[in-house]
Every structure is written in C-alpha cells, then in structure tokens.
Amino acid sequence: MKDMRVVTIQDISCFGQCSLTVALPVISACGIETVVIPTAVLSTHTTGFAGFTCRDLGDDIPAIAAHWKSLGLTFDAVYTGYLGSEKEVADVLDFMEAFPCLRIVDPAMADNGVLYPAFDEAYVAEMKKLSGAADILLPNITEASMLTDFPYKTEYDESYIRELIGRLHDLGAKTVILTGVSFREGKTGVAVSENGSYSYYEHRRIDRSCHGTGDVYASSFVGALMNGCDAFSAAKIAAEFTMECIENTLGNEKHWYGVKFETMLPKLIGEVRG
Numbered sequence: 001m002k003d004m005r006v007v008t009i010q011d012i013s014c015f016g017q018c019s020l021t022v023a024l025p026v027i028s029a030c031g032i033e034t035v036v037i038p039t040a041v042l043s044t045h046t047t048g049f050a051g052f053t054c055r056d057l058g059d060d061i062p063a064i065a066a067h068w069k070s071l072g073l074t075f076d077a078v079y080t081g082y083l084g085s086e087k088e089v090a091d092v093l094d095f096m097e098a099f100p101c102l103r104i105v106d107p108a109m110a111d112n113g114v115l116y117p118a119f120d121e122a123y124v125a126e127m128k129k130l131s132g133a134a135d136i137l138l139p140n141i142t143e144a145s146m147l148t149d150f151p152y153k154t155e156y157d158e159s160y161i162r163e164l165i166g167r168l169h170d171l172g173a174k175t176v177i178l179t180g181v182s183f184r185e186g187k188t189g190v191a192v193s194e195n196g197s198y199s200y201y202e203h204r205r206i207d208r209s210c211h212g213t214g215d216v217y218a219s220s221f222v223g224a225l226m227n228g229c230d231a232f233s234a235a236k237i238a239a240e241f242t243m244e245c246i247e248n249t250l251g252n253e254k255h256w257y258g259v260k261f262e263t264m265l266p267k268l269i270g271e272v273r274g
Helices: 020-029 060-071 086-098 121-132 141-148 158-171 213-225 231-249 262-273
Strands: 005-015 033-044 054-056 077-080 102-105 175-181 187-194 197-204
Touching: 005 020, 005 213, 020 033, 020 213, 020 262, 033 060, 060 086, 077 086, 077 213, 086 121, 102 213, 121 141, 121 158, 141 158, 141 175, 158 175, 158 187, 158 197, 175 213, 175 231, 187 231, 197 231, 213 231, 213 262, 231 262
Parallel strands: 005 033, 005 077, 077 102
Antiparallel strands: 033 054, 175 187, 187 197
C-alpha cells in the first residue's frame, strides 16, 4: 500500500485530550502522515474548566490553503472535527474544493439532544452544507437529527435509525457512520450505511461519560480506513478502541478530563496494520 497523507482541520486544546491532541497522535500511530490545520488554540477544552484562554486561528485557513496549493501538495483525505464558526465551515468547504480527496466529516456540534454552547442554528445551517459534501459522515444521533430536521429521540427502533440515515444520504452524504445507536439495555453500537447496504455493530455500553471520546473514535476510524479497512471494519475497530480507552481510564478519578488513549495505541496499531 502506498504511503497515505491525511490533513485534519480542528482546534488544539493544549490540555484535555481532545481534537488535534488526539487526532495527530492516533492517526500518526496508524502509520499515516498527518498534516494539521489548527482552527484555534485553547489552554484547555471548555468542559469542566474555568478561565481558559482561546485564540482563534480561523482566518489562517485560506492562507495556509493558498500556500499549500502553490507548493503542489496533495492529500488522500481531509478529516474535519470541531470547527468554531460558520466562516470556518465555509473555508473548509473551499479547502475541499481546492484539494480534491476523500472527505471525512465529524460534525462535532451537539450531544444528548442539545447543541454545544458555542453554536446556534446559523452554525447548524452551515454544517448541513459541509455534511452534505462528505464522502463519509460520522455524526451521533443528536447531530444527525439536527442536520436533517428530524425529531431527536432517546427511545427508538431500527426503522427510526434507518430513516435518520436515509435523510443524511438525502442531504448528500455518501457513507454514514452513525454512532451511539442502542437498541437494548447495556448495549450500544454503530450503524453503517454504504452503497445501499446497512449494517450494525453492537458492543457493551460503559456507563461513564468521558470527554474527547468522539475524537478518539473518529481519529481511530480514519486511521483504520486509511490502512485499507472497509467502512464497517473501521467503524468496528474504532468502537472497540474507544471502549478500551474508557476502560483504561476507569478508577482514576483525577483523570476526569479525557481518556488515557496513549497506552492503548499499540493495540490499535496491531488491529489496523496487522
């Protein structure tokens, strides 16, 4: 397999194990050259910390893209995570047009039925455009319902999930990886829809909410995919790795701000490259 190069566009939370501080080591560990565009630099992430600093870098996206274009750089995939504003979403769409490659979008904007505090309906409208342009879309159920204007439910059946996924395809997304799908108590999983085929991977649920697990999941999915795994296999590897990272953190009450993924990387490498 030829050497692969992925560019990931999202913020840097200097402390807190999320966004670029997860994406860069995880994808790199999978043997993929990982290029970054930081959209902002924060002293910590914004959940559970007070007084954090934030410097917006969104205006640098077009300039970085122009420089890279002048150098003739190319990429095998672009993977987007948390973006801070409607303008950044629009700039990412422009970047995708300038650098044709596989488009992987994590519309990181909401969970548990509500938007993250920094976002509003105007942001959702822009994210619909980016999600519709995705070759692979990785939303949770909350994000999927907001992107499709479909009612959010905490109790549902498979027909609801299939309808939600169908609406994401109608939006324009080619492959959909819907996370956090649970059909029975004590279990959760991932629904994968690609080329008209629907599949579901179920695994046990760990009753602990951990910051940054969405970034761990998306990054390990990208790492597996770029190593030649199909979408379902990559989704399965990412789900198992994320669960193992949570288990690796259980019992350490001082480590509440993220998951200890670093010591689990050798296992991920074995899965994606073995």
